Amino acid sequence: MKTLLLASAALLFTVPAAAQTPEVPLGRLTDAARPTAYRLALTIDPTQPRFTGHTEIDTQVARATRSLYLHGNDLNVARVIATAGQRTLTARYTQVDASGVARLDFDGALPAGRVTLTFDYDAPFMTGSEGLYRAKVGDDWYAWTQFEPIDARRMFPSFDEPGFKTPFTLTITAPTAQKVFANTPEIAHGTAGGGLTVHKFAASKPLPTYLVALAVGAFDVVPGNAPANAVRKTALPYSAIATKGQAARLQLAASEGPKILALHEDYFGIPYPFEKLDQIASPVMSGAMENAGLVTYNDTLLLLSPDAPARQRSDFGMVVAHELAHQWFGDLVTPTWWTDIWLNESFAEWAGNRVGELWQPGLGTEVGQLAEALAAMDTDSQSVGRPIRQEIKRSDEVSSAFDSITYQKGGQVLTMVERYLGPDRFRRGVQYHLNRFRYGNADANDFFASMAKGSGDAGIVPVFRSFVEQTGVPVISIRQDGTGWRVTQARYRPIGVAAVAPQTWNVPICARQGEVRSCTLLTGATGTLALKGSGLAVPNADGAGYWRYSLDDAGWQTLMAGAAALPAREAMAAADSLWSDFTAGNASFARVVSSARILADHRERSATLLLPSAIDGVERFGLTPAADAGLRRLAADLSLPRLRSLGALKLTTGAYAGEETGQSQLRQSLVSYAAFVAKDAEVRRQLTTAAQASLAGNAQALDPSYRAVAFVAAVQDLGVPFMDQLRTALLASTDPLFRQQAVRALGAADTPAAVTRALALTEDQALQSSERVSMLRTLPTRPIGRDAVFARLQQNFEAIAGTIPAFSRPRLPLSFAGYCSADKAAAVEALFRPKLAILGGGALELGQTLDAINQCVALKAAKGAEIEAVLTKAQ
Structure with a gap:
């Protein structure tokens, strides 16, 4: 699954939890029973609020019992029977926990052996992307499913765990005018009467419940x-x-x-x-x-139009490649339990980016992957965190495993190991693992054993384990030692992060000097790296390693002097490591600014703007007017000359048709930075004028590549009147990209009146549920919107949280990680800590939010005066 975080409503608040006893399995079910096959028959009419179901589960019962636990969430179960040979038992069905744990109590002893459990029930459609959900699009109603991680139980009674893989046979009765799709080909259909048609689908290969899927609609x-x-x-x-x-x-x-x-x-x-x-x-x-x-x-x-922007084409390629990679890692071979969901997502992230780059090399998939991995390092550097492989004991911990640590850290670790092992040996290990466990389940130990045997290098296992099983980012201190380097590793710790016990990793350290790549495996605290080339020596060759590095000031001066000519990934790794060295209290802010000026000439947008974007973050400190003016002047210096060098800005449709994709994307990024960080009046005027003309009906006034940034500028500069025009255009549009850009622009409001209007739109039922929540998620990215959403949560927490699907709800505290004061940290703690049960989790996310706020406070205290002094001189 590729997540975009928040979406819409669930039932956690309406399902009462029974008094819990120690035997209620709030994590894995016991070994009392195991499903061997499912037969699902559902009647689905998306125009109705509820659907009906008949489920049969062939089950192997381990020992005689009078009760069984399984899963079902808000199912109105009318009848349950168990058939064992010629014997039939009835059962009482009770949901005993809001997470969807249910208990069957039989009217006699259920014997050991093969039993068929049969359920008749009905249940509500969901409105957000969880369970079996429905939505009206135009004049028609549709239904789809979204079950990962634990929402299959919203559609049918089940043993809803990834370790239970069985065949599924689906029969779906739906209105005759609608099409029906499922995991497998349709093999028969017939009239059911009453304007309904029965669709029968072939039995599937063994699947876990979370991969079952269907769709009904026109x-x-x-x-x-x-x-x-x-x-x-x-x-x-x-x-x-x-x-x-x-x-x-x-x-x-x-x-x-x-x-x-x-x-x-x-x-x-x-x-x-x-x-x-x-x-x-x-x-x-x-x-x-x-x-x-x-x-x-x-x-x-x-859904892409012929003139789709490069960013949307890149997202298409990367995400399609990610999901299709899952057909092997996740679907063919499935984790035994959620503890090893990283085996799915890390590999899909790695393989998806790899294939996305092969599919269309010019779209920048590789640099996008590294940018996300560097962001994951920030999360991984906090006091509160989790390893890639985190033991999951309860269902309310599952959603926390779908984060940047699993996806982006995991993907970068795989990149590092592949480059260290060599692509052929790495590939042999992957193929051996997939063949070894095809249509079955595997855990981390299985994977490590497969990679050791398949690659022929058992030494790779300690490398994997050191990065997968512990939290944190290694920082490699590099000092010149003759013709080579003396290297020392420790856990990277920015200012404000609590000290921890010393850690070491088995770190593949590779450097490039000229065309020659030199590597060593650092297994202890210190070591050496012999450099074999000539010229500038660049740490972290190709930006492939999951580690940061620290240099002395002379080392930074030498490296950054040549940074504008480095390959994009190496320049990004250098910029990230320099900023990290600053936030750890080592490098100076003046060195950061001078390096940003050098990288302003880099040909790749991510390398050009990584340091400027990081510098912009100091705005959270609450700068003096002089320093704020200096920040805007610096931002102008870092963007406008480069933007002008690319030629006069033209926002009309097709103005840059045929231009090399990288240059187009660089221009777009520079325009955004100039408009919202430098706050350049002329750039904003052009954007706002083009946005107005576009909404007035001039289809050529605004190219889709600039539409998102133009709409944001217009919302901020023109306020509520433009917002209302944009809402009207949004509701009339069938273009998904236009709608997404409009929704995000509406959420970018930054004046009191505009924020009030945006908050009202988060309750506008004319928008799709996902659009309303997208706006709710976007508003806190700006200070005034953050305060407004926070105040709204203080007033009506349950109602707002209830618009977010259960899977995404625990992430809600992270919307407030942008605060930077002890008072705000205390307020966030006071609001969310008592509400974690309502969120269905979120302890980790709340801890990360508080840690991010406290880091900001500590960095301001330690470096605020230095930052003020440098920025004031930049006026």
């Missing part, structure tokens, strides 16, 4: 073509699916999805492991989900 279907190749000897049924009227925007998914799939097949050496592949869009979906045979995406990820 969909457009565009068939693609997944031809046979060297790995898969036969053609594969393939299609792209979306709501009515979107067929034209499905063309890229129909033509390019099979190409991305073939790149994975070539790497894994294993044919796509399921019977067909449908890719389906949903306007409510948050991110994307790797359901076997029926992969679901947010509309903006799958």
Whole structure:
């Protein structure tokens, strides 16, 4: 699953928790029973508020019992029977915990052996992307599913854990005019009467509950073509699916999805492991989900216009590659339990970025991957954190495992290991693992053993374990030692982060000098690295390592003098390490600023703007007017000359058609930085004028690549009147990208009146539920919006939290990590700590939020005067 964080409503508040006893399994179920097959028959009419279901579960019962625990969340169960041979027992069904734990109490002893459990029930459709949810799009109602991690239990009674893989057979009765899709091909259909049709689907390969999927509605279907190749000897049924009227925007998914799939097949050496592949869009979906045979995406990820911006094309390629990688890592081989969900997500992140770059090299997937990994290091450096492999004991801990540590840290660790081992040996290990556990389950120890045997290098296991099983980022202090380096490792600790016991990792340290790459494996606190090339020596060759480095000032001066000519990933790693050395109390702020000026000439946008974006963060300190003016002047120096060097700014549609993608993306990033950090009046005027003209009906006035930034500038400069025009245009639009850009712009309000209007829009039922929550998530990214949302939560916490699906709700505290005062930290603590039960988790996220605020406070105290002095001189 590729997450975009928050989405919409759930039932945690309406399901009373029974008095808990120690035997209620709030994490893994016991070994009392194990499912062996499911047969699901559902009647689904998306125009109605509820659906009905009949579920049969073939179950192996370990020992005679009068009760069993399984899962079901807000299911109105009318009848339960258990059939064991010729004997039938009835049971009473009781939901005993709000997380969806249920107990069956039988009217006699259920014997050991094979038993079939049969349930008849009905349940509500959800409105956000959880369980079986529905939405109205245009004049039509649709239904989709989103079950990961623990929401299958909202659609059917189940043993809702990843370790239980079984075949599923689905029969779906739906209105005759609507199309129905599931994981497997439809094998029969017939009339059910009353305007309904019965659709029967083939039994699936063994799947966990979270990968079961279906969709019902008046969909457009565009068939693609997944031809046979060297790995898969036969053609594969393939299609792209979306709501009515979107067929034209499905063309890229129909033509390019099979190409991305073939790149994975070539790497894994294993044919796509399921019977067909449908890719389906949903306007409510948050991110994307790797359901076997029926992969679901947010509309903006799958529906692209012919003039789609490079960023949207890049997101398409990366996310499709991520979800299709899951067909092997996650679907073919599934973790035994949520503790090892990193085996799914880290590999999908790594493989998705790898294949995205192969699919269209010019879109910048590789530098985007590193930028996300560097951001994950900030999270990993906090006092409160978690390792990639975190033991999950309770269901309310599961959602915390779907974060940047699992995805981006995990993906970067895999990149580091692959570069250290060599791509061929790494690939052999991956292929060995997938073949060893195909259609089954595996845990971390299984994976480590597979990589050792498949790669032929058992020494890689301690490297994996040192990064996967402990929290934190290594920082490598580098000092010149003759012709080489003396290196020392420790845990990176920024100012404000509490000291911990000494840590070491097995760190593959690679440097580049000229064209020569030199590596060593640092297993202790200190070591040496012999450099074998000539010229500038660059730590962290290709930016592949999951570590930061620290130099003395002379070392930084030498490295940064040549930074503008470094390859993009190495320049990004250097900029990140310099900023981190500053926030740890080592490098000076003056060195940071001088290096930002050097990197302003780098050809790649992420390298150009990494340090300027970090510098902009000091605005949280509450600068004096002189320092604030200096910050704006510095931001102008770092953006406007480079922007002008690219030519006169033209915002009209197609103005830069045919231009090299990297240069186009650099210009777009510079425009955004100049508008919102430098606050350049002329750039903002151009953006605002183009936004007004676009909404007035001039289709050529504003290219989609600049629409997002122009809408934000117009919301901020023109206020409520423009916001109301934008809302009208949003509701009239069927373009998912336009709608997303409009929603995010509305959430960027930064005046009292505009924020009040935006808060009202978060309750506007004319918007999709996911759009309302996106606005709620965007508002706290600016100080005035953050205060307004916080105040609203203080007034009505449960109602607001209830608009967010259970999976995303524990992340709500992180919306307030941008505060920078002890008083605000205390207020956040006071608001959220008593409400963690309502959030269904969130202790980790609250701790990270408080830590981020306290770090800011400590950095301001330690470096505020230095920052003020440097910025004041920049006027």
